[in-house]
Amino acid sequence: MSLPHALLTALLERPSAGLELARRFERSIGFFWHATHQQIYRELRRLEQAGGVEALPAEDGRGRKKVYRVLPAGREELRRWVEESQDPRPLRDALMLRLRAEAIVGPTSLPAEIRRHLVLHRQRLALYEEIDARDFPPEKTSRQARLRRLVLQAGIEHERRWIAWCEQALALFEELEQAGDQD
Amino acid sequence: MSLPHALLTALLERPSAGLELARRFERSIGFFWHATHQQIYRELRRLEQAGGVEALPAEDGRGRKKVYRVLPAGREELRRWVEESQDPRPLRDALMLRLRAEAIVGPTSLPAEIRRHLVLHRQRLALYEEIDARDFPPEKTSRQARLRRLVLQAGIEHERRWIAWCEQALALFEELEQAGDQD
DNA sequence: ACAACCATGTAAGTAGTTACATGATTTA
DNA sequence: TAAATCATGTAACTACTTACATGGTTGT
Numbered sequence: 001m002s003l004p005h006a007l008l009t010a011l012l013e014r015p016s017a018g019l020e021l022a023r024r025f026e027r028s029i030g031f032f033w034h035a036t037h038q039q040i041y042r043e044l045r046r047l048e049q050a051g052g053v054e055a056l057p058a059e060d061g062r063g064r065k066k067v068y069r070v071l072p073a074g075r076e077e078l079r080r081w082v083e084e085s086q087d088p089r090p091l092r093d094a095l096m097l098r099l100r101a102e103a104i105v106g107p108t109s110l111p112a113e114i115r116r117h118l119v120l121h122r123q124r125l126a127l128y129e130e131i132d133a134r135d136f137p138p139e140k141t142s143r144q145a146r147l148r149r150l151v152l153q154a155g156i157e158h159e160r161r162w163i164a165w166c167e168q169a170l171a172l173f174e175e176l177e178q179a180g181d182q183d
Numbered sequence: 184m185s186l187p188h189a190l191l192t193a194l195l196e197r198p199s200a201g202l203e204l205a206r207r208f209e210r211s212i213g214f215f216w217h218a219t220h221q222q223i224y225r226e227l228r229r230l231e232q233a234g235g236v237e238a239l240p241a242e243d244g245r246g247r248k249k250v251y252r253v254l255p256a257g258r259e260e261l262r263r264w265v266e267e268s269q270d271p272r273p274l275r276d277a278l279m280l281r282l283r284a285e286a287i288v289g290p291t292s293l294p295a296e297i298r299r300h301l302v303l304h305r306q307r308l309a310l311y312e313e314i315d316a317r318d319f320p321p322e323k324t325s326r327q328a329r330l331r332r333l334v335l336q337a338g339i340e341h342e343r344r345w346i347a348w349c350e351q352a353l354a355l356f357e358e359l360e361q362a363g364d365q366d
Numbered sequence: 367a368c369a370a371c372c373a374t375g376t377a378a379g380t381a382g383t384t385a386c387a388t389g390a391t392t393t394a
Numbered sequence: 395t396a397a398a399t400c401a402t403g404t405a406a407c408t409a410c411t412t413a414c415a416t417g418g419t420t421g422t
Contacts, residue, residue: 002277003381009284019401032279039382041402064390065401079288082281088300091341094185094272096215096334098265101192103330105262117271143359147286150355151279154348158274161344165337172333176326186409202373222410224374247418248373 004043004052006033008070008078011053015069018044031128031155044068052077099169111173118166125159128152187226187235189216191253191261194236198252201227214311214338227251235260282352294356301349308342311335 006029010021021044022037024030035043044066047053052074056067070078095117102110136149189212193204204227205220207213218226227249230236235257239250253261278300285293319332 001380002280005284006280009280009287012284012287017401018403029280029283030273032274032276032283034273034275034382036383037401038384038403045403075288078284079291082284082288083292083296085296085299086277086281088278088303088345089276090213090217091215091338092217092272093215093337094269096337097185097189097192097212098269099330099334100212100215101188101195101261101265103327104192104195105258105265106326106330108262109266113266113268116268120271143289144286146355146359147282147289150352151282153351154276154279155274157344157348161340162271165340168336169333172329176329184408200373201375219411220373221375221412228375 002033003035003039004047005078005081006035007040007043007047008052008074011068011070012075012078015056015067017065017067032151047074107177111170114166114169114173118163118170121159121162121166125156125163128156128159132156185216186218186222187230188261188264189218190223190226190230191235191257194251194253195258195261198239198250200248200250215334230257290360294353297349297352297356301346301353304342304345304349308339308346311339311342315339 006025007021010016010024010029014024016024018041019037022035022040025033025035025040044053048055048068051071053068053070056069058064058066095114098110098113102108132149132152136145136152189208190204193199193207193212197207199207201224202220205218205223208216208218208223227236231238231251234254236251236253239252241247241249278297281293281296285291315332315335319328319335
């Protein structure tokens with residue numbers, strides 16, 4: 001149950017309407033917890049009903065912008081959730097499954113797919129590094145900025161690790177192919 | 184839709200019944216794609232109906248063991264899936280969200296939670312390294328063994344990265360706390 | 367005969383995805 | 395005034411989770 005808490009965090013950072021949240025998700029919080037606009041609207045209504053957020057006064061109805069802000073109860077709930085004990089989710093990666101399957105049904109064209117992933121991870125890394133340079137200049141050293149940078153660092157390390165792994169995988173496939181040619 | 188393909192892979196490695204698959208998942212494929220026994224039974228029935236696997240002849244009925252094996256159509260489907268183009272899933276990590284929330288509602292007891300995660304990641308790393316030493320001795324160099332080791336290496340690197348990140352996070356919190364004391 | 371365990375299964379609920387619908391506002 | 399875009403919403407579906415139910419086998 002993390003999406004409502006992601007929304008509370010985003011709304012504490014800045015009160016917003018649903019679509020604006022959806023767009024902000026695409027370029028910051030969503031890097032670590034993706035959500036579609038349908039999910040976001042549904043959760044915002046639930047949060048409002050639970051008293052965690054309120055919509056700023058406006059004539060309601062379909063198509064009318066509704067700006068939400070966090071209520072004290074929502075802030076308290078977020079704090080409670082941050083301190084909660086939650087085990088890390090196990091790794092879940094389809095590419096690992098596919099590699100294991102390829103070990104049995106292969107050889108296949110999986111190396112081409114790994115090359116494609118390598119490009120995507122490099123692009124994502126470049127994006128993160130750009131954000132890092134733009135949002136966290138050396139002189140900015142507030143508690144909040146340093147903690148947010150720590151989150152971004154996790155993303156950067158994540159991408160670097162996958163880039164290294166893809167390269168290692170491609171090297172192995174090349175070696176296996178050459179060994180296979182000699183048979 | 185990866186679970187049916189994970190099951191096809193496991194069944195190609197060795198024909199099994201549902202509960203046996205569930206147990207094997209807990210100590211190998213499940214490291215990369217977790218599933219409960221309810222999910223596994225359901226998917227096995229679907230796979231059987233779709234003609235991807237067959238149950239070995241046995242009187243059926245509740246409580247009777249049903250051993251499944253992969254049919255040619257299942258093997259073909261697995262191969263097709265391995266070669267399919269699939270974008271990498273975006274990173275999804277609640278601890279990152281919690282850290283970002285703590286930057287706003289903190290200070291909290293989140294560092295204690297990070298220490299707890301650190302212990303869990305170290306345990307998981309030790310388990311992976313044990314499996315690596317046991318299942319992949321230097322002399323074992325078949326194509327299948329080398330590819331399966333590559334999968335395990337991804338798990339090992341994953342755990343090492345989180346261990347390093349947790350240590351970095353704890354160091355930062357300590358530094359922030361000392362700086363705070365001086366105010 | 368009973369307990370412990372093996373094996374499969376049902377039911378209900380939550381979370382996430384995909385496709386589509388509808389009203390309001392801006393702009394050409 | 396028509397098209398494009400903004401903004402919110404509905405509906406149907408799939409995947410996953412949690413709790414519980416039921417029958418079969420083995421050991422004492």
